[in-house]
Amino acid sequence: MSQNTSTPSSDLLGRLLQKQQFVGWLGQMDFQCALVLANDEWKLRAGGVPMNCFLLAAAPALETPEEILLLRVSGSAPPPSADTELHAKLDKLKMQPPVSGGEIPAAGFQFGLLQCRVLGAFYLQDGRLRLGSDVENYLQAAGLAVYRPEGAALAAIVNYISPARVAAAEEEARRLGLAGELPRFPIGTVRYASTERLARGGGLTPAQFHLNAVDFLARRTAVFGMTRTGKSNTVKKLVSVVKSTSDTFQLKIGQIIYDLNGEYANANQQDRGSLAEVFPGETIRYRMMPAPGFELILNNFFQQVVEGHHTLRGLIESSKLARSADVEAFLTMDFNPPRREDYGADYEFHRQSAMYQVKLAAYRAVLARAGYELPPGFKFVFDVIPGIRNKINPAVDPANGMTAPQTFEWFNLLRQIQDELITGTGSAWVDPDTNVLINLLLQKNDQGGYIPGYRLLQPFKDYHAPNRTTDVCDEIYRHLVDGKIVILDLSVGDPVQRERLSKRIARHILRSSMATFNAGQHPPHIVIYVEEAHNLIGRHEALTEIWPTIAKEGAKARLAIVYATQEVSSIHPNILANTENIIVSHLNNHNEISELSRYYDFADFADTTIRAQDVGFARIKTLSNPFVIPVQIDKFDPEQEKTRRAGG
Numbered sequence: 001m002s003q004n005t006s007t008p009s010s011d012l013l014g015r016l017l018q019k020q021q022f023v024g025w026l027g028q029m030d031f032q033c034a035l036v037l038a039n040d041e042w043k044l045r046a047g048g049v050p051m052n053c054f055l056l057a058a059a060p061a062l063e064t065p066e067e068i069l070l071l072r073v074s075g076s077a078p079p080p081s082a083d084t085e086l087h088a089k090l091d092k093l094k095m096q097p098p099v100s101g102g103e104i105p106a107a108g109f110q111f112g113l114l115q116c117r118v119l120g121a122f123y124l125q126d127g128r129l130r131l132g133s134d135v136e137n138y139l140q141a142a143g144l145a146v147y148r149p150e151g152a153a154l155a156a157i158v159n160y161i162s163p164a165r166v167a168a169a170e171e172e173a174r175r176l177g178l179a180g181e182l183p184r185f186p187i188g189t190v191r192y193a194s195t196e197r198l199a200r201g202g203g204l205t206p207a208q209f210h211l212n213a214v215d216f217l218a219r220r221t222a223v224f225g226m227t228r229t230g231k232s233n234t235v236k237k238l239v240s241v242v243k244s245t246s247d248t249f250q251l252k253i254g255q256i257i258y259d260l261n262g263e264y265a266n267a268n269q270q271d272r273g274s275l276a277e278v279f280p281g282e283t284i285r286y287r288m289m290p291a292p293g294f295e296l297i298l299n300n301f302f303q304q305v306v307e308g309h310h311t312l313r314g315l316i317e318s319s320k321l322a323r324s325a326d327v328e329a330f331l332t333m334d335f336n337p338p339r340r341e342d343y344g345a346d347y348e349f350h351r352q353s354a355m356y357q358v359k360l361a362a363y364r365a366v367l368a369r370a371g372y373e374l375p376p377g378f379k380f381v382f383d384v385i386p387g388i389r390n391k392i393n394p395a396v397d398p399a400n401g402m403t404a405p406q407t408f409e410w411f412n413l414l415r416q417i418q419d420e421l422i423t424g425t426g427s428a429w430v431d432p433d434t435n436v437l438i439n440l441l442l443q444k445n446d447q448g449g450y451i452p453g454y455r456l457l458q459p460f461k462d463y464h465a466p467n468r469t470t471d472v473c474d475e476i477y478r479h480l481v482d483g484k485i486v487i488l489d490l491s492v493g494d495p496v497q498r499e500r501l502s503k504r505i506a507r508h509i510l511r512s513s514m515a516t517f518n519a520g521q522h523p524p525h526i527v528i529y530v531e532e533a534h535n536l537i538g539r540h541e542a543l544t545e546i547w548p549t550i551a552k553e554g555a556k557a558r559l560a561i562v563y564a565t566q567e568v569s570s571i572h573p574n575i576l577a578n579t580e581n582i583i584v585s586h587l588n589n590h591n592e593i594s595e596l597s598r599y600y601d602f603a604d605f606a607d608t609t610i611r612a613q614d615v616g617f618a619r620i621k622t623l624s625n626p627f628v629i630p631v632q633i634d635k636f637d638p639e640q641e642k643t644r645r646a647g648g
Contacts, residue, residue: 012129013122014064016056016153021046022100025093026057026069026144027113028086031135034071034118035086036146037093040110045100046148047202049073050193051608052630053148054157055116060099060145067123069135069144070157072627074604077113099145117604119627128163133626151205158190158209161624169214169624176217176525176558178249184210185241191632194612209631211238213245215623216562217253217525218555220578222571223564224596225585230616231564232263234583235529236636238562239275239485242527243282246483247645253525254480256509258502260532262491265294275485278641283485286476288493288501289462296465297472297488297501302364302375304471305335307504308464309363311497315460318496324451329436335363351423355431357382361398362437365411368404369441370457373466380407388421388429411438463497473508480509481524499535507546513557523558533563534570541572551575568595580623586613601628 023046024038036055043049050073057069080086094111120133149157161169173182189206192199216238225231239255246253257264257275265285267274276283276293286297301308313331316323323331338356343349361382368374379401389397392413396402402410414421414430415438421429430438439445443453465472479486488505490498506528513523528550530537537547550561551574565571569592576599584602587593587609597603600621605628609619616633 011064012124013066013068016068016122016149016156017058017065017147018149018151018153019100019147021147021150022098022145023049023055023148024114024146025096026146027090027093029069029118029138031138032118033074034069034116035077036071036114036116037090038112038114038146039098040112042098042100044198047150047204048198049114049148050195050199051075052605053192054119054154055114055146056122056149056153056157057144057146060143067121069121070119070131071116071146072119072604073114074117075115077115079113093143096143099147117601129160131160131162131626151207154190154207155209158207158625158629159184160626161212162626165624169212173214176214177251177522178214178245182212182214183245183248184212185244186634187211187237187241188616188618188631188633190630191617192630193608194614194617209620209629211241211622212624213241215581216242216527217245217560218558219560219580219623220551220555220575221560221562221581221583222568222576222579223562223583224566224568224587224592225564225618226566226588226613228615229585229613230618230633231566231585232531233616233636234585234618234633235531235562235564236264236275237633239529240278240636240641243279243485251525252481252483253527254483254486255527255529256476256480256486256488256505257529258488258490258531260490260498260535262489263531265487265489265491274638275487278638278645279485282483283487284479285487285489286472287489288498294489295475296468298463298465298468299472300375300466300468301367301372301464302378302466303469305360305363307471309333309335310500311463312457312460314496314500315463315494316456318494319459321456321459323456324445326436326439326445326451326453327456329433330440333363333433333436335360354383354385355434358384359431359434359437361407362411362434362441365404365407366437366440366454367457367464369408370454370461372457372461372464374404375466375469379403391417391421408441411441414438415442415444463493473505476505477509477512480526503546506550510546510550510554510557510559513559514553517557525558525560527560527562528554530561530563533565534567537563537570537572537575539570539572543574548572548574551578568592582621583618584609584620585616585618586610604628605630 023042024036026034027037028035038049053073055071055073057071058065080090118135120131121135122129122131170182186208188209190209223231223234242253242255259265264275267277276285285294287294288297290296298311299307316331338349338352340349343352361380364380380398381401382398384398393410396406396410398410418430423429439451440453443451445451476486490502509526513526516523541548550559554561563571582599584596593606593610597606602619605619616635618631618633619628620631621628
């Protein structure tokens with residue numbers, strides 16, 4: 001990322017000026033705005049001067065000027081009144097020959113005024129090119145020539161990074177574990193207008209725009225735009241840039257994509273391929289329903305009991321199934337094991353632990369009775385004191401392990417003598433929760449009446465992952481630590497569960513990385529992509545919720561977040577206020593444009609953002625770039641990406 005020092009310092013300014021790209025004269029300026037006197041013929045020679053076009057103004061008589069003003073076209077201006085000083089000045093400028101050579105245009109009506117914003121000034125300091133974000137002085141009578149930069153000159157402007165930012169980025173890169181000179185990755189070419197006839201036909205050399213990967217590590221990035229305007233393509237390009245950085249530096253950078261529409265997990269007509277095809281062996285896909293090539297995002301209900309019960313509770317509560325009193329009691333149960341600190345006497349803690357094991361076995365028996373597939377080789381194991389065991393069935397010891405049918409029969413026998421089983425303290429041996437679970441298992445309430453019982457759980461069997469041995473959150477986090485690309489296909493399944501699982505996984509990532517950070521170690525690099533972010537990151541969420549927390553605190557734990565949505569206004573204000581990088585394609589709503597215009601210099605692009613609907617035509621502001629750059633983002637082509645990765 002270090003700036004090129006091979007060019008003599010005396011040429012660093014001069015190479016920005018291309019005399020053949022002369023468009024006019026600087027007629028008037030102040031600290032913020034400028035008027036450029038342009039001529040139709042000059043503009044045509046330069047390939048046109050579209051809205052938001054970058055212009056350069058410098059003294060025409062100097063081969064190497066002391067400074068060059070950087071302007072951006074913001075509109076047109078009416079001609080001044082005939083009795084003003086500006087009118088007289090402009091008349092004088094009309095008589096000057098163009099810097100690019102040729103005759104002075106004879107037709108006065110060919111002249112017009114361009115309104116421009118002053119973005120700053122290029123100058124030399126200590127032999128290095130610098131761009132100040134303002135001007136420290138201006139001269140009304142300077143008569144500066146104005147040029148439209150293209151090709152290498154334009155590329156130098158849009159890819160400029162201040163020496164201070166270069167040094168900061170290199171220091172940050174070393175802190176992040178990136179050694180050596182930091183490469184920058186092309187993502188598209190500068191584009192000003194939807195109509196490109198003059199630019200394409202005039203032989204202008206496209207200027208490539210590059211991203212600095214460091215800007216996107218441990219940072220916040222927003223991708224805004226209407227549907228089908230290139231948001232998912234942009235995200236795929238960012239995934240590719242981060243992966244290229246990972247490969248270049250042999251540094252593991254995990255990436256996780258919350259894919260609400262299945263655009264990243266699956267091949268589609270638009271891209272003719274998927275991320276999994278581009279990065280085979282490095283992409284793990286998860287889904288809420290079984291499908292070839294996908295891991296289940298859900299847990300094993302027999303192993304991850306607490307999480308499985310939470311899932312069932314949410315599914316039952318969101319269904320319209322009739323619920324008995326036993327089912328209502330089931331929904332409020334707590335399956336967390338007893339904690340030693342909650343009990344004074346060891347005896348009571350051990351008694352509660354033993355009863356918890358019986359309760360757990362009863363719950364698992366209900367699942368098995370409802371048809372939930374048991375893990376391979378699973379046995380029902382729990383301890384029962386001999387006095388109780390002998391009264392129920394002296395021939396069977398649950399401590400040795402029982403099959404599902406044996407367990408069903410054991411609890412059936414328990415029910416028959418349940419009222420006779422008394423603890424040493426004189427209370428019933430079967431606690432209320434276990435009693436409810438036995439009711440569900442046997443489909444009988446306390447009065448012996450029929451209830452649907454376990455059948456109520458049968459519709460939700462697909463949310464159980466029988467082959468999973470660890471919590472899915474732990475599994476996903478291990479993949480991320482290993483530098484894998486994890487795609488969560490959230491396009492199918494219950495919406496309530498989708499939101500709950502999404503937050504749970506995000507919360508686990510944050511907690512795990514923060515635990516590493518707080519232990520004085522370096523957390524892994526992880527980039528979190530949230531598609532259709534308005535569905536997961538609500539504007540009115542409390543600051544203590546997971547997504548605002550990641551936006552606020554994730555950076556120190558090396559967590560980056562990239563969120564994509566159609567609606568600027570839908571994003572939590574705290575998240576938006578802490579966003580360093582913003583990429584915007586077409587928006588069709590003036591309210592959204594107004595919200596966006598509050599940030600950086602996007603107000604200059606309000607008109608083109610709402611009018612230009614071209615796919616991939618975006619306005620980009622990154623941490624490294626001092627101003628917004630209009631860019632046509634390259635198409636993510638799976639075949640080209642595979643060829644590039646293969647070294648072709």
